[in-house]
Amino acid sequence: MSSPSQNTLKIGIIGFGPFAQFLAKTMIKQGHSIRTTSRSDYTDLCTQLGILFFRDMTEFLESDNDVILLCTSILSLSQVIKSIPFSSFKQPTLFADVLSVKEYPRDQLLQVVPQDSDVLCTHPMFGPESGKDGWKDLTFMYDRVRVRNEVTCSRFLQIFASEGCKMMEMSCEEHDRLAAKSQFLTHTLGRVLSEVEIEPTAIDTKGFQKLVQVKESTTRDSFDLFSGLFIYNRFARQQLNNLELALESVKQQLIKRMNEELDRSMYRPSN
Amino acid sequence: MSSPSQNTLKIGIIGFGPFAQFLAKTMIKQGHSIRTTSRSDYTDLCTQLGILFFRDMTEFLESDNDVILLCTSILSLSQVIKSIPFSSFKQPTLFADVLSVKEYPRDQLLQVVPQDSDVLCTHPMFGPESGKDGWKDLTFMYDRVRVRNEVTCSRFLQIFASEGCKMMEMSCEEHDRLAAKSQFLTHTLGRVLSEVEIEPTAIDTKGFQKLVQVKESTTRDSFDLFSGLFIYNRFARQQLNNLELALESVKQQLIKRMNEELDRSMYRPSN
Numbered sequence: 053m054s055s056p057s058q059n060t061l062k063i064g065i066i067g068f069g070p071f072a073q074f075l076a077k078t079m080i081k082q083g084h085s086i087r088t089t090s091r092s093d094y095t096d097l098c099t100q101l102g103i104l105f106f107r108d109m110t111e112f113l114e115s116d117n118d119v120i121l122l123c124t125s126i127l128s129l130s131q132v133i134k135s136i137p138f139s140s141f142k143q144p145t146l147f148a149d150v151l152s153v154k155e156y157p158r159d160q161l162l163q164v165v166p167q168d169s170d171v172l173c174t175h176p177m178f179g180p181e182s183g184k185d186g187w188k189d190l191t192f193m194y195d196r197v198r199v200r201n202e203v204t205c206s207r208f209l210q211i212f213a214s215e216g217c218k219m220m221e222m223s224c225e226e227h228d229r230l231a232a233k234s235q236f237l238t239h240t241l242g243r244v245l246s247e248v249e250i251e252p253t254a255i256d257t258k259g260f261q262k263l264v265q266v267k268e269s270t271t272r273d274s275f276d277l278f279s280g281l282f283i284y285n286r287f288a289r290q291q292l293n294n295l296e297l298a299l300e301s302v303k304q305q306l307i308k309r310m311n312e313e314l315d316r317s318m319y320r321p322s323n
Numbered sequence: 324m325s326s327p328s329q330n331t332l333k334i335g336i337i338g339f340g341p342f343a344q345f346l347a348k349t350m351i352k353q354g355h356s357i358r359t360t361s362r363s364d365y366t367d368l369c370t371q372l373g374i375l376f377f378r379d380m381t382e383f384l385e386s387d388n389d390v391i392l393l394c395t396s397i398l399s400l401s402q403v404i405k406s407i408p409f410s411s412f413k414q415p416t417l418f419a420d421v422l423s424v425k426e427y428p429r430d431q432l433l434q435v436v437p438q439d440s441d442v443l444c445t446h447p448m449f450g451p452e453s454g455k456d457g458w459k460d461l462t463f464m465y466d467r468v469r470v471r472n473e474v475t476c477s478r479f480l481q482i483f484a485s486e487g488c489k490m491m492e493m494s495c496e497e498h499d500r501l502a503a504k505s506q507f508l509t510h511t512l513g514r515v516l517s518e519v520e521i522e523p524t525a526i527d528t529k530g531f532q533k534l535v536q537v538k539e540s541t542t543r544d545s546f547d548l549f550s551g552l553f554i555y556n557r558f559a560r561q562q563l564n565n566l567e568l569a570l571e572s573v574k575q576q577l578i579k580r581m582n583e584e585l586d587r588s589m590y591r592p593s594n
């Protein structure tokens with residue numbers, strides 16, 4: 053293990069999109085050594101950040117990482133995993149991921165990660181927007197799927213704990229069950245509100261202002277992310293169904309009441 | 324005009340439900356003289372508040388009001404108006420209302436209010452929940468539908484302005500157009516979220532927490548209020564349609580992406 057005296061880690065990030073960049077800033081601040089590779093070329097950005105960017109996966113892997121952190125989109129995970137030459141790993145490594153669904157990366161990683169390496173599945177329940185003023189009291193979910201090297205794993209978790217995150221250990225299955233009811237629903241309504249083009253008005257109520265915020269923060273995330281929440285969380289379909297049924301039910305309640313009002317105001321005998 | 328030296332008003336409130344009680348507390352604090360009548364008997368509550376409650380509409384009207392403030396449910400407005408003996412008014416009075424729809428009470432009031440009396444249609448864009456810590460920066464919408472007695476009208480508006488409300492003059496039509504897109508939509512989604520029984524989870528995102536708050540605050544209001552927003556705002560039906568179409572569109576986008584993913588992962592030729 054490198055730099056044990058300082059508790060710092062060498063973290064290799066695969067996929068350097070918006071969320072990885074957001075995480076990297078705090079990791080760099082904490083003194084960890086960050087190196088990264090991605091489909092797109094982030095050489096300039098990484099130079100600015102003072103970290104190494106590798107265009108080549110093999111060179112990236114040779115940079116001797118304590119942790120390989122997967123930050124790719126949910127949809128590209130299997131493709132990205134295929135591009136990693138797992139057989140060439142020389143030392144046990146902690147494979148961690150931050151995907152917003154959890155059973156899927158767990159299953160994928162358990163299939164390919166070498167037996168002597170560890171697997172930690174995590175989901176920081178925040179992003180560049182909700183975490184812009186720090187991570188204090190924001191929830192960090194994790195599942196120690198296969199952990200033998202306690203030192204590396206707890207140093208990695210400490211990145212989030214030391215920023216004040218609410219550390220929430222939970223199985224990947226329980227995560228997906230709850231996230232379908234909460235995060236997926238939130239993203240779906242955010243997209244729906246974007247489709248109906250809600251905008252602040254001169255007479256906003258507090259409640260409506262909250263919906264505008266939900267629309268803005270969810271549509272800032274990629275459609276890849278949103279569709280990943282749906283396609284790779286087996287509990288999401290049921291929640292989408294529930295949402296449709298609920299809207300239909302509320303509509304029927306309104307129509308029923310409207311008909312009662314019509315009957316009343318027209319003195320029509322109900323028939 | 325009574326008590327002109329103190330700028331206080333004698334305000335007769337018709338309909339003493341949750342929202343009227345909420346308004347009355349601040350009006351009493353400001354030194355206005357409040358008297359009220361309602362379908363239900365609020366004698367005990369009014370005694371506690373130190374104000375007069377009249378079971379009888381005629382006696383209530385004889386209590387000599389500068390302002391008659393309608394705070395009944397939207398659905399009961401026409402019935403309540405029928406119970407008011409407008410012909411017996413002896414002095415010009417300001418008729419104001421706080422209903423959450425505005426074209427409907429405007430039209431109703433213009434039909435019945437004596438010619439020498441004034442009509443002011445208002446909508447405080449807040450309630451017992453959002454206004455529990457004071458009314459500062461909360462929006463107060465009003466339309467001076469027919470105002471000749473400027474003194475009484477501006478004293479009435481001053482109740483809200485002096486608490487720090489954002490005073491927003493706007494036509495009833497414009498209000499209803501905007502409120503259908505904002506408040507009605509918020510209440511509809513709040514009811515939908517209640518139907519799908521969302522509850523806080525151990526891994527809530529900030530966005531989801533906002534939805535839980537919207538659910539809680541909108542379902543605290545009566546179903547009468549919610550259905551009034553729908554039935555008596557001619558712009559609401561279109562918004563409900565838009566919401567349904569938007570959900571369907573988001574669903575189709577997800578299914579399209581899911582099929583693309585299936586095609587990709589199964590190496591199926593798209594056909």
Ligand SMILES: NC(=O)c1ccc[n+]([C@@H]2O[C@H](COP(=O)([O-])OP(=O)(O)OC[C@H]3O[C@@H](n4cnc5c(N)ncnc54)[C@H](OP(=O)(O)O)[C@@H]3O)[C@@H](O)[C@H]2O)c1
Nearest residue numbers: 067068069070071090091092124125128151152179274277
């Ligand atoms: N945004 C958040 O608030 C948040 C919060 C918690 C967890 N997460 C998770 O973090 C991960 C990254 O999220 P994100 O917000 O940055 O956006 P995203 O759209 O979910 O993912 C973008 C990343 O995926 C890579 N990628 C996309 N398609 C690819 C492909 N075909 N082949 C290889 N790489 C591909 C991108 O690479 P290039 O940039 O090189 O093109 C980029 O690094 C996701 O799994 C997401 O669920 C996000």
Ligand SMILES: NC(=O)c1ccc[n+]([C@@H]2O[C@H](COP(=O)([O-])OP(=O)(O)OC[C@H]3O[C@@H](n4cnc5c(N)ncnc54)[C@H](OP(=O)(O)O)[C@@H]3O)[C@@H](O)[C@H]2O)c1
Nearest residue numbers: 338339340341342361362363395396397399422423450545
């Ligand atoms: N709640 C809010 O946050 C809010 C904000 C702005 C405006 N408003 C508006 O304020 C008004 C009152 O709202 P609310 O929250 O108190 O609840 P609501 O359910 O809309 O109205 C309750 C009031 O309507 C009366 N009422 C209901 N049915 C009646 C009938 N058939 N005949 C006579 N009176 C009847 C009730 O009388 P009893 O109590 O005597 O039974 C009570 O005074 C509504 O027009 C609403 O749109 C409410």
